Amino acid sequence: MTEIKLVFDEPKQRVKPPVHFADLDPGARKTRAVELGIPAFRANQMAVHFFTHFNDETETWSDIPKDLRETLAKEFVPKLITLVRSVTTDSGKTRKDLWRLHDGVLVESVLMRYSDRTTVCISSQAGCGMNCPFCATGQAGLTRNLTAGEITAQVVAAARICAAGELPGGETRLSNVVFMGMGEPMANYNSVMRSIRNITTAQPDGLGISARSVTLSTVGLVNGIEKLCDEGIPVTLAVSLHTPDDELRDTLVPINSRWKVREVLAAADKYEAKTGRRYSIEYALIRDINDQAWRADLL
Ligand code: SF4
Numbered sequence: 001m002t003e004i005k006l007v008f009d010e011p012k013q014r015v016k017p018p019v020h021f022a023d024l025d026p027g028a029r030k031t032r033a034v035e036l037g038i039p040a041f042r043a044n045q046m047a048v049h050f051f052t053h054f055n056d057e058t059e060t061w062s063d064i065p066k067d068l069r070e071t072l073a074k075e076f077v078p079k080l081i082t083l084v085r086s087v088t089t090d091s092g093k094t095r096k097d098l099w100r101l102h103d104g105v106l107v108e109s110v111l112m113r114y115s116d117r118t119t120v121c122i123s124s125q126a127g128c129g130m131n132c133p134f135c136a137t138g139q140a141g142l143t144r145n146l147t148a149g150e151i152t153a154q155v156v157a158a159a160r161i162c163a164a165g166e167l168p169g170g171e172t173r174l175s176n177v178v179f180m181g182m183g184e185p186m187a188n189y190n191s192v193m194r195s196i197r198n199i200t201t202a203q204p205d206g207l208g209i210s211a212r213s214v215t216l217s218t219v220g221l222v223n224g225i226e227k228l229c230d231e232g233i234p235v236t237l238a239v240s241l242h243t244p245d246d247e248l249r250d251t252l253v254p255i256n257s258r259w260k261v262r263e264v265l266a267a268a269d270k271y272e273a274k275t276g277r278r279y280s281i282e283y284a285l286i287r288d289i290n291d292q293a294w295r296a297d298l299l
Pocket residue numbers: 128129130131132135136137138139181182183184219
C-alpha cells in the first residue's frame with residue numbers, strides 16, 4: 001500500500017502575517033503598548049473596542065486621541081481578513097463567508113442561526129495537511145497555519161454580524177464557536193489555543209463565550225488531545241472517527257497510520273475524565289464505504 005503523506009509543518013512563508021492584538025495575551029498586549037511608548041491602559045480600551053463592541057475600525061475609537069489611532073491601527077489592529085463574498089441559504093439564516101487574508105490566501109467561515117443559538121464554524125488553517133481522501137480541503141494540501149489573530153478575527157466578524165442584526169430575526173448574540181472549518185486545529189495548536197482563550201476569556205479581555213459552547217474537532221492527533229487535557233479550558237471535544245476499525249480508517253483518515261482508533265479514544269476518554277466534559281464522535285456516512293451495520297455495532 002502506498003503511504004499517504006501527512007503534513008504537520010506549514011511550508012516556509014514569504015511574509016508573516018502582521019502581529020495583531022489578538023495574537024497576544026492580555027499581559028503581552030500591555031507590555032507591547034508600553035514598549036511602543038503607549039500607556040498600558042490603552043490596551044484595556046482596545047480590548048473593549050475589539051472584544052465588547054466588535055469594532056476594529058480605529059478611526060471610530062473616539063476615546064483615543066486621533067494621532068494615536070493610526071499607530072494603534074498599524075501596531076495592534078492591522079486588517080487581517082477582508083470579506084470577498086457571502087453566500088446565504090436557509091432564508092439567510094446560514095451564511096458562508098469567504099475571507100481573503102493579508103497574503104491573498106482564502107479561508108471560509110459559516111454562520112448559522114438556529115432557534116436557540118447562533119454558531120460560527122471557523123477555519124484554523126488555510127488548506128489542511130491531513131490528506132483525508134473524502135475532503136476537498138485535504139486534497140488541496142496545507143497552504144499555511146492561521147495566526148490566533150486571523151482565527152479570532154473570524155469569530156469577532158461573526159459576533160459583529162449578529163450584534164448588527166444582519167441575520168434574519170434581528171439582533172442576536174453569537175453563542176457557539178466550532179472549529180470545524182478548514183484545517184486540523186490540533187496541527188496548529190498554539191494559535192488555536194490563543195484564539196480559544198480570546199473567545200472564552202470574560203470581556204473586555206475576550207469575547208466571554210463559555211468554553212462549553214466552543215467545540216474543537218480533531219481527526220485524532222493524540223499529542224494535541226493530551227496537551228488539551230492540561231489547558232484547564234473545558235471546551236467540547238469532537239473526534240472525527242468516521243469508522244471504528246483501523247483497517248478502513250488507515251485509508252479514510254490517514255492520521256490513523258500514526259495513532260490508531262484505540263489510542264485516539266483512550267486520549268478522548270482521558271480528556272473526559274479530566275474535564276468532566278463528554279466528547280462527541282463525528283461520523284460522515286459514505287455510501288458502501290463506512291455505512292455497514294457491523295461498523296455501527298462496533299461504535
Ligand atoms: S482533517 Fe478535516 S479538513 Fe483536514 S483533510 Fe481531514 S477532513 Fe479535511
